[in-house]
Amino acid sequence: MGNILGLNTKTRDSIIEPDGMDWFKGLAWIAAGIVGISFIATSVSVLWKMIFVALGIVFWCIGGKWIGKYVSAYRAFRQFVPTWDQKRGMYDRFAQELNTWQQEGIVPTCCDGDTLYFLKLQKERLKKRGLTMTDRIMPAKGSGFGTAAISRKSPWYTTDMVYESIKRTIRFENSNGPVYEREVEQVMYEIIVHTPNDSQLTHITMTCPNCGAVSPVAALEEGCRYCGTRFKITDLFPRVVNLFFLKDKTTATISGMTGKTIFFSMLAVFLVEFACVLIGENGFLPAKLAVCFLAAGFCGGLLGLVLASLRLLVTLFDRDGMKPVSLFKWSSSKKKITNIMQKYDSNFSYDKFEGQIVALIRMAVFAEYPEKLACYRGGQRDDRFSNILEMTYTNATCLRKVRLEGNILHMSLRTWWINYSETQGKVHKTGDCIDVEVSRNVAIMEPPGFSITSVECPNCGGSFDVVRxxxxxxxxxxYHMENEGWVIDDMRLLR
Ligand SMILES: [Zn+2]
Ligand SMILES: [Zn+2]
Known part of the structure; x- marks a missing residue:
């Protein structure tokens, strides 16, 4: 486990990707072997021929060994199936729960009520459209960074943003079979709260893992007021409070792509050179072959490197259909929002804010009757929102406008997404922007453990479901949710 600037990383038992250098070393020895053996076709004395042929065979053996090493590493890498390991902690446990939720319908226990509610809404939407979704999440193979975590301590508890490269298979099926399937490489983020401050247990609220009602953590330890279940603090923490995916390429994919590009550019240079040799005047064959190989190695290698860098650049700008976003606006928005909010809340964290906005939007998109949500006041929703089956947030939010009206702060935000929607039995992927107007009362600090689905009444203390x-x-x-958290006043889709 390493620690750099509050960033913890935990490696995962994985097989590392085959080393491309082994392959190229093997090729170089085989090329040298071919040069040696080509002495047969020359007019040198039999003794020299025998010496060079013998050397050539030795070189081939060495080359064969390197290539064999590469091939077996490549096979092992391909066959290796990475798995989640419950013992590694919450991140793995929840990833595994997500898989069993999607495949067998077993309800996750590691996450809070809001995350669970979202998962259920999504399943209902799919069911209504006669679709099932297979969403298989696996850790990425190869020498990645493993599981990374950024911790943030607040007066109430510590929040970890934990993430790792993953490979995800998204498949939609109807009664006739699969209608859409795609394998994507992404980074999966889980926001996990843990280590609550003991002196704050009467102030931190939490949804009861059994009945979903909101109570202070201390009350849950004595027995939930609504269902009577008693919880130990270890049952309540750690807990996943948000989950989202960002698109990304894995290290193994990038190095594999670079190796292939270099190999094919070397091969192309060699073939061109070799064709010239065949057409050209007779000469000393070993020397001509050696020149071909050297040219392939140096010129082809160099060309390959340039091409590979270009390809890498292209993949960096491959937005996977995501709408363009101004890098400047994006980075300045983060700073602006943080500056504004820190005036009202010294514990403000942008990551947490972003997670909340993402969760709010997803909730408003997936709710069957958004007008019933306490966190949505946008009125009639665009019909296209009800076709969305799965949403991937692409880590981009821009601040467009901000104004203060009394104690209510209004923000106009643009967010970037890759969405999967269904229309007329077909599933398609689109790059969308969702513009939202959000507001909240900045005079009241947000209570920790705030939920957008279940709340505690400020008048009588009763807990109830604000989703219905x-x-x-x-x-x-x-109930006025804007007094305790963000609400959506308007939501528009830009496709
Ligand atoms: Zn309960
Ligand atoms: Zn009440």
């Missing part, structure tokens, strides 16, 4: 009703069933008071 906006008034408290105990005292009848109207």
């Amino acid at each position: 009703q906006k008034t408290c069933p105990y005292c009848g008071g109207e």
Whole structure:
């Protein structure tokens, strides 16, 4: 485990990708062997022929050994199936739970009520459209960074943003069979809260893992007011409070791509040179072959390197259909939002804010009746939102406008997504922007453990589901979520 600037990394038992250098070393020895053996076709004395042929065979053996080493490493890498390991901690446990949720419908236990509610909404939407989604998440193979975590300590608890490169198979099926399948390389982010501050347990609220009602953690330890279940602190923490995916290429894919490009450019240079040799005047064959090989090695190698760098550059700009985003606006937005919010909340963290906005948008997109959500006041929703089956946030949010009205801060944000939608039985991927107007009361600090699906009534303390009703069933008071967290005032789709 390493620690650089608050970033922890934990390696994963994985097979490393085959070393391309072994392959090229093998090729070089084989080329040298061919030069040696080509002495047969020359007019040198039999003794010299025998010496060079013998040397050539020795070189071939050495080359064969290197290539054999590469091929067996390549085979082992291909056959290796990485797995999640529960013992490694929460990140792996939740990843495994996500797989069993998608494949067998077993309800995850590591995450909070909001994340679970979102997963259920998504399943309902798919069901309504007669589709099933196979979403298989596996750790990426090769020499990646393993699992990385950035920790942030607040007065209430520590929040870890944990992420790792993953390979994900997304498949949509209807009754006739698969309608869409795609394998993607992404980074999966889990936001995990843990290590609560003992003196704050009466202030930190949490949704009951059993019934979903909101209670202070200390009350849950004594027995939930609503369902009576008693929890140990180890049942409640750590807990995954948000989950999202970002697109990314793995190290193994990039190095594999570089190696292939160099190999084919060397081969191309060699073939051109060799053709010239065949057409050209008779000469001393070993010398001509040696020149061909050297040219292939140096010129082809150099050309390959240039081409590989260009290809890499192209993949960096391959947005996978994502709409263009201004790098300047993106980086300045992060700074602006942080500066504005830190005036009201000294514990403000941009990552947490971003996670909340992502969760809010997903909730508003997947809800069957968004107007019933306490966190959505946008009125009639664009019909295309109800066709969306899966959303990948692409880590881009830009601040467009901000204004303060009394204690209510309004922000206009543009967010970038890659979405999978279904229309007329077909599933397609689109790069979308979603513009949202969000607002909240900045005079009231957000209570830790705030949920957008289940709340505690500020009047009577009763816990209720704000996904289905906006008034408290105990005292009848109207609930205003903007006093405790962000709400969406408007949401528009740009496709
Ligand atoms: Zn309960
Ligand atoms: Zn009430």
